[in-house]
Amino acid sequence: MDYLKELEGKRVHDHLDEKTAKPRCIWVPGPLIVGAGPSGLAAAACLKQRGVPSLIIERADCLASLWQHKTYDRLRLHLPKQFCELPLMPFPKNFPTYPTKQQFVSYLKAYADRFNITPVFNKTVVSAEFEQLGSFWRVRTTGLKSEEAEYACKWLIVATGENAESIMPQIEGMNEFGGPILHTSEYKSGDMFSGNSVLVVGCGNSGMEVCLDLCNFSARPSLVVRDSVHVLPQEMLGRSTFGLSMWLLKWLPMRLVDQFLLLMSHLMLGDTAQVGLDRPKPGPLELKNKSGKTPVLDVGTLAKIKTGQIKVFKAIKRFRHHAVEFVDGKVENFDAIILATGYKSNVPSWLKESDMFSEKDGLPRESFPNGWKGGCGLYAVGFTKRGLLGTSFDARKIAEDIELRWKAEASHLTAFPRAPPPPQL
Known part of the structure; x- marks a missing residue:
């Protein structure tokens, strides 16, 4: 028996049942989207363009909470704006080539307004599982005051992204350090570290840029470079390195484009291995394609490393009291530690499904x-x-696919736009 069809046409339960204390239940006629970041907004907009309504639920209190609450002040988009716009709406023409964090957030807010996207905030998904008997998704959430709610839908779109949770490595002796140890998601500006010796752990774009920011506020930063890394100029031949790469790939194989990028980088930046930044054997595009590891686009950090304003160290062996011992035996004193160790998906913690997503990395x-x-x-x-270009691709494909299924049920769903959830099975 199709429980959803049996229950359509009845009113939704908008409050807790006082006798049974069951959570309020909401039937979502269209797709339910988990996450109100750029990915969730893009999916909702593409669906709306095709006449499919959707509902976004978001654990934070705002759109794009990672951008609004967990990024440093000096952040700009690392790629030109034309590679970072969401489907159906370009950036304003007066925005610079590399929009600031504040400009990107304002763009996302304008995007939500344009497509009349109104997420339900402060809803943390506890679990989502597919009910085989009724062929629907049951999504349980909790709110600010631990109030519970349950959503039922035929289509579930996971838009929580690759950066849902901070990665906090456990290193021997961290409890002994005695000074502040924070993730870059908590870092705002080098102002609070002025005059201090700070160790930044991680040499991706965020780690490199935080080091530069610390220099600008008269701190004394050092950088832990555990693995090899490709460092490329942000621009080559008057064009963005990324844009130039995409154009060359239309005409040349990836191997030749990688050789070109490495040659230009050597001419413009010199031999990065001489300052402790060894390059991986695969070229930057090949490495990105195989592992997803993004090359660093230098915005001035490398020059600070060359002048000694930023020291480079190998991997950490252990922490001591206001000091760090490295794997090569060196010991240095530091006042603070900033972990530029990235983020990870949190999907395995709530999605009760293992076929589509890997339990290992949540992708x-x-x-x-x-x-x-x-x-x-x-x-x-x-x-x-693949950044926001990949997001746009996904959003368009999803909307196209769901539209076909939506149209098949359109007359029925339009007649009964809301229905209570299926019974407890």
Whole structure:
């Protein structure tokens, strides 16, 4: 028996049942989207363009909470704006080539307004599982005051992204250090570290840029470089390195484009290995394609490393009291530690499904461009390791796919736009 059809046409339960204390239940006629970041907004906009309504639920109190609450003040988009716009709406023409954090957030707010996207905030998903008997998704949430709610839907879109949770490595002796140890998600500005010796752990774009910011506020930063890393100029030949790479790939194989990028980088930046930044054997594009590891686009940090304003160290062996011992035996004193150790997906903690997403890293098992669709009406947007270009691809494909299914049920769903959830099975 199709429980959803049996229950359509009845009123939704908008409050807790006083006798049974069951959570309020909400039937979502269209897709339910988990996450109100750029990925969730893009999916909702593409669906709306095709006449499919959706509902976004978000654990934070605002759109794009990572951008608004967990990024440093000096952050700008690392790629030119034309590669970072969401579907159906370009950036304002008066925005610079590399928009600031504040400008990007204002763009996202304008995007939500344009497509009349109104997420339900402060809803943390506790679990989402597919009910085989009724062929629907049951999504349980909790709110600010621990109030529970339950959503039922035929289509579930996971838009929580690759950066849902901070990665906090456990290193021997961390409890002995005695000074502040914080993740870059808590870092705002080098102002609070002026005059201090600060160790930044991680040499990706965030770690490199935080080091530069610390220099600008008269701190004494050092950088832990555990692995090899590609450092490229942000621009080459008057064009963005990323844009130039995309153009060259239209005409040349990836191997030749990588050789060109490395040659230009050597001419413009010199031999980075001489300052402790060894390059991986695979070229920057090949490495990105295979592992998702993004090359660093230098915005001035390398020059500070060359002049000694930023010291480079190998991997950490252990922490001591206001000091760090490195694997090569060196011991240095530091006042604070900043962990630029990245983020991870949190999907395995709440999605009770293991076919589409890997339990190991929380990413779709199928690589781009095939990771956007799973079974039983499950979709993923923003897990491509290809930034906002990948997000736009996912959002368009998802909207196109759901539209076909929506149209098949359109007359029925329009007649009964809201229905209570299926009974407890």
